[in-house]
Structures are given as structure tokens and as C-alpha cells.
Amino acid sequence: xxxxxxxxxxxxxxxxxxxxxxxxxxxxxxxxxxxxxxxxxxxxxxxxxxxxxxxxxxxxxxxxxxxxxxxxxxxxxxxxxxxxxxxxxxxxxxxxxxxxxxxxxxxxxxxxxxxxxxxxxxxxxxxxxxxxxxxxxxxxxxxxxxxxxxxxxxxxxxxxxxxxxxxxxxx
Numbered sequence: 671x672x673x674x675x676x677x678x679x680x681x682x683x684x685x686x687x688x689x690x691x692x693x694x695x696x697x698x699x700x701x702x703x704x705x706x707x708x709x710x711x712x713x714x715x716x717x718x719x720x721x722x723x724x725x726x727x728x729x730x731x732x733x734x735x736x737x738x739x740x741x742x743x744x745x746x747x748x749x750x751x752x753x754x755x756x757x758x759x760x761x762x763x764x765x766x767x768x769x770x771x772x773x774x775x776x777x778x779x780x781x782x783x784x785x786x787x788x789x790x791x792x793x794x795x796x797x798x799x800x801x802x803x804x805x806x807x808x809x810x811x812x813x814x815x816x817x818x819x820x821x822x823x824x825x826x827x828x829x830x831x832x833x834x835x836x837x838x839x840x841x
Contacts, residue, residue, distance in 0.1 A: 684824035704837025709761035722771040
């Protein structure tokens with residue numbers, strides 16, 4: 671399990687990298703298609719779309735962590751009976767979330783992400799080390815503990831920055 675201090679340092683560092691990178695984009699880059707949607711019916715994603723997606727994941731991981739602490743034995747609420755069905759549901763939900771946030775500016779999305787990260791950090795601060803080490807049933811992220819899943823979220827952010835940069839470079 672990732673220890674508390676390392677987790678908090680990593681979350682802060684990676685978020686700083688994300689914010690700096692997004693503030694460095696020019697207006698044209700932010701709205702340029704850079705990656706293909708993983709939903710067959712979805713549109714190509716822009717850097718701004720990736721940012722909206724990252725907000726969804728920050729909120730979702732925090733929600734799953736809260737449910738785990740509350741004793742929920744199935745905190746990952748993704749519909750479907752097979753891996754393929756659950757993955758398709760995730761991709762559809764990503765597209766819906768991006769569409770719901772299409773009218774928001776990058777600054778608004780960064781503010782919402784800051785609020786979500788503040789909530790994540792506040793949640794971590796209220797947990798004991800034993801609670802941070804709780805296994806999140808069904809979690810395929812990190813080491814499967816609450817701390818590991820929350821740590822995986824920051825790695826997820828860095829992966830999206832790499833995909834955005836690769837996609838923009840290929841244009």
C-alpha cells in the first residue's frame with residue numbers, strides 16, 4: 671500500500687503538472703481533436719474533453735473509496751455482467767459526462783478538479799492508516815486498496831496528458 675505522506679505528495683505533484691500543462695495549451699489546441707473515443711458512437715476527444723473525463727474519474731474514485739469505508743462490499747457501481755459490457759458502459763458514461771461539461775471553460779474544469787481534489791485530500795486526512803489500507807472490493811486499479819486506487823488516479827491523469835500530447839503532435 672502507498673503510505674499516506676507519499677500519496678498526498680504524489681497527488682499534489684501530479685495535479686500541479688496537470689494544471690501547468692493545461693494552462694500552457696493555446697485556445698486552438700484545447701479544442702483540437704487529439705484522440706479517438708473508445709465509445710464506438712463517440713466523437714474524437716479534445717484536450718478539454720480529457721480534462722472533463724479526469725473530473726469524472728476523480729469524483730468516481732472518491733465515491734468508491736467512501737463506499738468502501740462505509741462497508742459497501744460492491745463499491746464499484748458499473749453496470750453489466752461481463753467485462754466487455756462494463757467497459758462499454760464506462761465508455762458511454764465518459765461520453766455523456768463530456769457532453770454534460772461541453773459548455774464549461776478549461777478554467778471552470780480546472781476549478782472543479784481543484785474542488786474534487788480538495789475533497790479527496792480531506793477524505794484521506796480523515797482516514798486512519800488502517801482505513802487507507804482497506805481493500806476496495808473489485809478494484810483493478812493500483813494495489814486495490816483505498817490508498818492504491820486514489821494513487822492510481824494521479825497516474826491516470828499523467829497517462830491522459832501523454833495521450834493528449836501524442837495526439838496533438840500527430841496532427
